[in-house]
Amino acid sequence: MPPAAPVGQVDPVMDTYARFPISLTRGRGAWVWDDRGRRYLDCVAGIAVCTLGHSDARMRRALNRQLGKLQHVSNLYRIPEQEELAGAITARSCFDRVFFCNSGAEANEAAIKLARKHGQTVRGIQGTEARPPLILTAQASFHGRTLAAVTATGQPKYHRGFEPMVSGFRYFPYNDTAAFEALLASSEAEGPQVAAVLLEPLQGEGGVHPGDRAFFQRVRELCDARGILLVFDEVQIGVGRSGRLWGYETLGVEPDAFTLAKGLGGGIPIGALAVKRAVDHFRPGDHASTFGGNPFACRAGLTVLAEIERRQLLGHVQRTGQLLQQTLGDLVKRHPQQLAGVRGWGLLQGLVLRPEAPPAPAVVKAALEEGLLVVPAGADVVRFVPPLTIQPRQVRQAVERLEKALIGLG
Template identity: 55%
Template sequence: MSIETLANHPSIPAESDPVMSSLFSPEGFDESVMATYGRFPLALERGQGSKVWDTNGKEYLDFVAGIATCTLGHAHPVMVETVTQQMQKLHHVSNLYYIPVQGELAKWLIEHSCADSVFFCNSGAEANEGAIKLARKYAHTVLGIKQPVILTAHASFHGRTLATITATGQPKYQQNFDPLMPGFHYVPYNDIAAIETAIAQLDADERKVAAILLEPLQGEGGVRPGDVAYFQQIRKICDEKGILLILDEVQVGMGRTGKFWGYENLGIEPDIFTSAKGLGGGIPIGATLCKQFCNVFQPGDHASTFGGNPFVCAVALSVCQTLEKEHLLQNVEQRGEQLRQGLKAIATNYPDHITEVRGWGLINGMELNADTKLTAADIVKACMAEGLLLVPAGAKVVRFVPPLIVTAPEVDQALKAIQRGIAAAIG
């Protein structure tokens, strides 16, 4: 089914549910749900393609996509059909038994990546936990390192569990959660000299580096693409010293950059990498993938009750196959270029406020001048009033991560809303 005809598919509801609209209460919600999010004053009720509607019936163009998660947009007919059929067959059993569709999904991922084996879990944080555990066991059992260290980057983001917030090189996520997990050391991103210095210093202190964990493009850290020469030199260092290279593909994987995996933009292959978010198109699933030489997990080492159950694997497989069948990587490249050029044109009108537009495919960021009082949240709120949903990536970067099915007219519509929103935010 083409991108253009998706919005007119008959299986997608056309009207808001008046019962849901009348029942929703922000006050009741806040009384019942832990306040772990600073929520925008917006309650979303339904979606179709690249659009969503709130409980008052207002339409928005969704350039958040569940934070780079809704690969095929909302209510995609392939996903609707897969969900319906799989729920009528079998939705959950246990990994005590073989799950055929889990094996099919693993095979697809292996055939479309450098991986040899896959472990399925429920989220990006869990996928990164699995990668950390795998690296530590490899360090102990293969490398003979008693106190292994994993290098990660400043401004990185790897999840919200205790180990992954420790791996995350942003103190704001770690505050008040001491004591943090030992065994991590931070270096500046895209700085090869810092990597080399850290390895030498840790070696001198008899703390051996077992792995380097990086994002091919830093998402939460401001949409900062990795430098090709930097990553290629890291790959060389890892090969020479027997260090594992782990790439966090949670936000950039599954076609978001115009390639299936972010590492393909860098001309290297990781030893271990992780996926989640876009893998299931919005259905919770994560994966830790690795090459055979570092696949040291044995029965009892790692597990997940819900990981890789028939329901999530069926949906994820349908997402993967649709990416390929509908040639969506080409759409990502074309719409990403259209979006970046449009944002750069807008930026030229506000040189005192916007310093840079950058990104790959359909993960892009617009950085604001450090001296301007304008914040990313200001622009997000102003664009929301114009019917466009965006998300910050830090205080000074606005992030653009629409569904991979977004059309050229929708990108044009978004650019017009951004122009109006910025003008309104500046006043």
């Protein structure tokens, strides 16, 4: 591990993370090693990012070839790799066009701007500072750290210290049809005012809460009836993590647009907003991204999608996700005083802790000592988001290591 800054000298890295005291230096598949040679089973994967695992041979070869050709040019010119990736996404989804950026927060910012324009051009909402177009989002959601995206996030803890937030967002309890209908009715009591509804098919950061199919179907019906844009944030659940390529497929509900990032690049920064042709309101000059959709990042995305198909990873995720959920469920039965249950889809699973158990950050720290990397999802959920290539024996090893950590905590 790099030595700490000498007394009196400022650490050059800003203090935006409460980092664990290990320095990871290399990885292979679902394993990573620190600078002292200790090995860890990685069920974080960069927080649902490393789709194909670490140092994947196919990814290395594809990116090395791309670096030998071209890594970046301006979006002022056509980019073949970008057009190919956009075509790969639209061919595999219900969407027609794609805008590329660099992260999930940026993708959601693009969606928020699109929603504002939809509100004006389709719903005739003449937004003012006092009465802006509204975007309805769920409590316990997470949509990113930029100012508009963090305002869309229905968790007040992320707002503190950054007030005033961006105007035009209202929140309702996730999966609560009656509450959503009441908020929609009150928001439109004096005429059209809601531009969009922004939802995660499964809330990850907010505690691993899967969407309810009947709720999402009702939201779709109400949006259709009023011409409201329905946007899904698939930054964490998209690109195969649910066991289907896209989260909306699990719900049986098509949104008008969705956002991607994380797993799309397999570790290379890329974000995307995909839309149906009818709601493609952007025109030249409306939005842009200097780095978005450059040849290098798009080659990474193309490789991820190709490898998901070549290796038949969706079926693999369904099987290993079921094994992970079942094995964690057995753990709950063995430790009922500490554990309350398991919830999730595919390889995004949350182990729910009881109020009397140690909080999730303490469990994560204890797991680290056992050579297992997991991540909290709020104060009472331990989240598993391993590479989609994780093997059944590694799933069992992960749960065994977590059980040792729980026993050690008492």
